[in-house]
Amino acid sequence: MRPRPRPELQDLKPYSSSDIAGGRILLHANENPYPLPQPVMDEIAEATRALQLNRYPAPDPVELYELLAEYNGVDPSQVFIGDGANEVLLQSCLAYGGPGRKALLFEPTYVMHHRQARMAGTAVAESQRSEEFDINIDDAIATIEIERPDIVFLCSPNNPTGNVTSLDDVRRIAGVTNGLLICDEAYFEFCGVTALPMLDELPNVIVVRTLSKAFRLAGVRFGYGIASPELLDQLGRVRMPYGQSSFTQIAAPIVLRHRTEVLKTVETIVLERGRIEERVAELPDTDVTEGGANFIFFTHPEAERLIGGLAGKGIIVRDFTKQVPGAIRVTVGTPAENDEFLESLTALV
Ligand SMILES: Cc1ncc(COP(=O)(O)O)c(C=O)c1O
Structure with a gap:
């Protein structure tokens, strides 16, 4: 069998x-x-010594939400955390995609977006970027109107091409889709352009970030999403219990507290x-x-x-x-x- x-x-x-x-x-x-920096590593090592590894980690690490909220100028209720941006992206697909639903990608883009949509059983539609790998906004809008996707992935800066999408284009795409717009901003700190200030007017957007790049913490696996509490409530339905390990809950807040240096x-x-x-x-x-x-x-x-x-x-x-x-x-x-x-x-x- x-x-x-x-x-x-x-x-x-x-x-x-x-x-x-x-x-x-x-x-x-x-x-x-x-x-x-060595002092940051030392602080992590010292705090690790006191861990009680026989116990489950805190189910909802309040300080981590607060530090991320402070860094991003939002309320802690708008923050969702995961083991890397990849986990937040997959959970977004589990909550908003699935069998009978469709995700739209602007290719070429981050290869995991296609895979995350498919892992969740979501069909994938593609719109091609221009020869310079920018989003062709008229094409993008026309494709959204035809395909009516449940999820639109928008990676900016785009991996692997590096293109930064203008906020005007982000706003137009968010305005034309009835689906979830995932703004993958894993590389935000290297360009400073973010859809974050538009979240109040765009309730269908989640901004996804990571500590793996600018924050030098790829080995820990920590990422987060920022969106309305209503939207995050849906992601909470596909979240594992005790999601972030005790070590993550030590390392991520220390790095965030030392962010100026890091x-x-x-x-x-x-x-x-x-x-x-x-x-x-x-x-x-x-x-x-x-x-x-x-x-x-x-x-x-x-x-x-x-x-x-x-x-x-x-x-x-x-x-x-x-x-x-x-x-x-x-x-x-x-x-x-x-x-x-x-x-x-x-x-x-
Ligand atoms: C665009 C993009 N999103 C998400 C990720 C995944 O980040 P994490 O290490 O937080 O899972 C990467 C990693 O390379 C990436 O390039």
């Missing part, structure tokens, strides 16, 4: 991350290259992004998309050879050639890492 898997999932391959064997310089996962690397990363974009654009046959996140995105006719050549030198970048011909995404590293990447790339093109 064999169990019967869900037939509609059979064309989804189990998720696998990039092969980083032999990698010395990791520029493939959009992580922050700077570890947390976020200091954002400025360097943004400057480095501009420098790398400029240098790559000067190389023959490259086409660089100007981005607003902590990575650069470009195409080259021989992308696979370049990716292999960089890997041979221990520099791991992300191959996007299956989504966009010739496309490569490179996370901004430390200035020394970026120099080595630029030197190797220049020698290869």
